[in-house]
Amino acid sequence: MADVLVVDDSNVMRDMIVACLRSLPNLAFTHATTGLEAIERLSLKKFDLVVLDLNMPDVGGIEVVEFVRAQDQLRALPIVIVTTRGDESSRTRALDAGADRFMTKPFTPDAIVAEVQALLASGRPTT
Numbered sequence: 486m487a488d489v490l491v492v493d494d495s496n497v498m499r500d501m502i503v504a505c506l507r508s509l510p511n512l513a514f515t516h517a518t519t520g521l522e523a524i525e526r527l528s529l530k531k532f533d534l535v536v537l538d539l540n541m542p543d544v545g546g547i548e549v550v551e552f553v554r555a556q557d558q559l560r561a562l563p564i565v566i567v568t569t570r571g572d573e574s575s576r577t578r579a580l581d582a583g584a585d586r587f588m589t590k591p592f593t594p595d596a597i598v599a600e601v602q603a604l605l606a607s608g609r610p611t612t
Contacts, residue, residue, distance in 0.1 A: 487534065488515065488530070488532045489506065489515070489532065489601070490514075490517060491514055492517040492520070492523040494540075495538075502536055502567065505594040505597050505598055506597065520545055524552050527556075527559060532562060535553070535563070537584075538567060538568055539568040539575060540570065546579070547579060547582050550564055550583050551583070563586075565584070565587075565600055566579045566584045568588075568589060569589065586604065
């Protein structure tokens with residue numbers, strides 16, 4: 486069973502992401518509504534993948550990515566950014582910080598499934 490942390494301040498968006506990913510077998514989902522909550526959850530439990538928004542009211546997505554990459558035990562954790570920011574600067578900043586994938590909203594269910602499936606299938610170690 487792969488554990489996926491879905492981080493977005495929008496309940497609707499979190500629910501949409503989970504609904505899309507439910508087509509993949511053996512996934513369990515944990516939600517976080519803020520960047521700070523995501524950092525807390527990441528500190529307490531091992532996850533196999535994070536789907537993360539950039540725009541949040543407290544700690545932003547870039548800061549969460551930087552936190553993850555600075556932790557030895559989390560450094561290899563795959564991160565998919567899903568955001569409304571479609572500009573090249575945001576994309577470059579997120580990928581430079583260490584995000585593995587960058588997707589803009591709105592996205593198609595097939596697109597997010599493909600990205601998540603590819604990262605989980607890559608066998609990338611998460612510890």
